Amino acid sequence: MSYVDEVYSMVVEKNPAQPEFHQAVKEVLESLRVVIEKNEEAYRKDALLERIVTPERQLLFRVPWVDDNGQVHVNNAFRVQFNSAIGPYKGGLRLHPSVNLGIIKFLGFEQIFKNSLTGLPIGGGKGGSDFDPKGKSDREVMAFCQSFMTELNKYIGADTDVPAGDIGTGAREIGYMFGQYKRIRGVYEGVLTGKGLSYGGSLARTEATGYGLLYLTEEMLKCNGKDIKGKTVVISGSGNVAIYACQKAQQLGAKVVTVSDSTGWVYDPEGIDVALLKEVKEVKRARLTEYAAARSSAEYHEGRGVWTIKCDIALPCATQNELLLDDAKALVANGCFAVAEGANMPTTMDATEYLQQNGVLFCPGKAANAGGVATSALEMSQNSERLSWTFEEVDSKLQNIMVNIFHNLDDAAKKYGMEGNYVAGANIAGFLKVAEAMTAQGIV
Ligand code: NDP
Numbered sequence: 001m002s003y004v005d006e007v008y009s010m011v012v013e014k015n016p017a018q019p020e021f022h023q024a025v026k027e028v029l030e031s032l033r034v035v036i037e038k039n040e041e042a043y044r045k046d047a048l049l050e051r052i053v054t055p056e057r058q059l060l061f062r063v064p065w066v067d068d069n070g071q072v073h074v075n076n077a078f079r080v081q082f083n084s085a086i087g088p089y090k091g092g093l094r095l096h097p098s099v100n101l102g103i104i105k106f107l108g109f110e111q112i113f114k115n116s117l118t119g120l121p122i123g124g125g126k127g128g129s130d131f132d133p134k135g136k137s138d139r140e141v142m143a144f145c146q147s148f149m150t151e152l153n154k155y156i157g158a159d160t161d162v163p164a165g166d167i168g169t170g171a172r173e174i175g176y177m178f179g180q181y182k183r184i185r186g187v188y189e190g191v192l193t194g195k196g197l198s199y200g201g202s203l204a205r206t207e208a209t210g211y212g213l214l215y216l217t218e219e220m221l222k223c224n225g226k227d228i229k230g231k232t233v234v235i236s237g238s239g240n241v242a243i244y245a246c247q248k249a250q251q252l253g254a255k256v257v258t259v260s261d262s263t264g265w266v267y268d269p270e271g272i273d274v275a276l277l278k279e280v281k282e283v284k285r286a287r288l289t290e291y292a293a294a295r296s297s298a299e300y301h302e303g304r305g306v307w308t309i310k311c312d313i314a315l316p317c318a319t320q321n322e323l324l325l326d327d328a329k330a331l332v333a334n335g336c337f338a339v340a341e342g343a344n345m346p347t348t349m350d351a352t353e354y355l356q357q358n359g360v361l362f363c364p365g366k367a368a369n370a371g372g373v374a375t376s377a378l379e380m381s382q383n384s385e386r387l388s389w390t391f392e393e394v395d396s397k398l399q400n401i402m403v404n405i406f407h408n409l410d411d412a413a414k415k416y417g418m419e420g421n422y423v424a425g426a427n428i429a430g431f432l433k434v435a436e437a438m439t440a441q442g443i444v
Helices: 003-015 019-038 040-045 048-053 100-117 138-152 173-186 206-225 240-251 274-283 289-294 324-332 348-357 371-385 391-415 423-438
Strands: 057-066 072-083 088-094 121-127 163-164 232-236 255-260 266-267 299-302 311-315 338-340 361-363
Touching: 003 019, 003 040, 003 048, 019 040, 019 048, 019 100, 019 348, 019 423, 040 206, 048 423, 057 100, 057 138, 072 088, 072 100, 072 138, 072 163, 088 100, 088 173, 088 361, 088 371, 100 121, 100 371, 100 391, 100 423, 121 138, 121 163, 138 173, 163 371, 206 240, 206 311, 206 338, 206 361, 232 240, 240 274, 255 289, 266 289, 274 289, 274 299, 289 299, 289 348, 324 348, 348 361, 361 423, 371 391, 391 423
Parallel strands: 088 121, 088 163, 232 255, 232 311, 311 338, 338 361
Antiparallel strands: 057 072, 072 121, 255 266, 266 299
16 A cells, blocks of 8 residues: 555544544645655655654643523534644634534544645644524623633643634634633734734734735736636635625625535625625624625525536635535536636635646645735734734735745646646645655654
């Protein structure tokens, strides 16, 4: 059995009932096969792959909190410190009822390669809880966040592990967590990113993942002789990534015609009204039915269906495994020529393969959505030097980073004989830097 196959079997055996983690490992290892097989004995001797698929540390803890009626609840919480070869652990905190250890491990594993691709000194980590902030009062969310940080603070710090937002963790949650960290540890430091601007946040961090997705997509199109201007785009999700992807796509001259949430989706052939979408989602925290009710050109549909709309470009920006094989077939049949992932692993492996086999330009999330964590690293730099950069300064660094990421993965794909395979390119480019650092640091 080849080394790659051996390690994948070991991962499945040692991490039972974690299908998302298996999926993420399989996708990366398949891409790395050409690299590993060139130097298999050296990698095997150092157990390099076993070390990279095994987190350095996994923290599991309970979070008790009291609701507005005096009832006590207990949630499960996680922080997986996956790999610190190239810098302090860095990755978001997801608050969603679907969160379990396997989901956090898949996200933490992806984060290693994503963070490496940014070119910045950040290692991979991820965390979260099965707490659902939806429908909770501000006081309940604060109670949860304070209890969560009362335990988590023991394991994080500005130079060791710097969490950030993710699904369900926005500016409000980061604020409550930061306040509790400062209170317990008595230090004012950049221990979290995605902070508010009045207490150490970075301009353009809110916009960064969505904007970065579009900067990279624009570069990918340009390098393939295409232009984003005038194109029709479908987007899924209506959270942080989706909203700012929508905004930047429109600024670049494209028309975005869909958004979705976990209960339904909107088709707006006139183009999504971003100001209205922000009002509904960021201010009122309401459902998309409110968007459709306020806009005559918009249709609301229950369930899922974004990928059935005719488009040139598709940007999945909601969650993992939301673009399935049948969706990929519908996109290809409707003439879609580019897919870039705003969310983490939104496209299943068979759907990805179908898109690639049918000539669709496909950029995986670990490259396409890396603008968020890259700007978080810029927030860390600003905190360390106790300065704040202007929006334009951060945005222009973000643009450079995204363009560089695209060229790195494009070059890696070409070097290993897989031109145009940006999944392989991203995994290989991300892996090589981490592997080199791990080798240099010895068996740790
Ligand atoms: P938000 O919580 O702001 O938004 C998530 C959106 O996706 C909401 O519209 C939500 O709908 C929808 N959604 C969530 N879960 C599901 C589900 N199971 N089925 C259908 N729809 C769902 O999260 P973000 O925008 O921050 O994150 C979106 C994705 O991008 C995630 O995969 C995240 O890991 C990834 N990402 C985020 C980064 C960031 O900087 N924020 C950075 C890099 C990646 P509803 O409101 O109904 O739940």
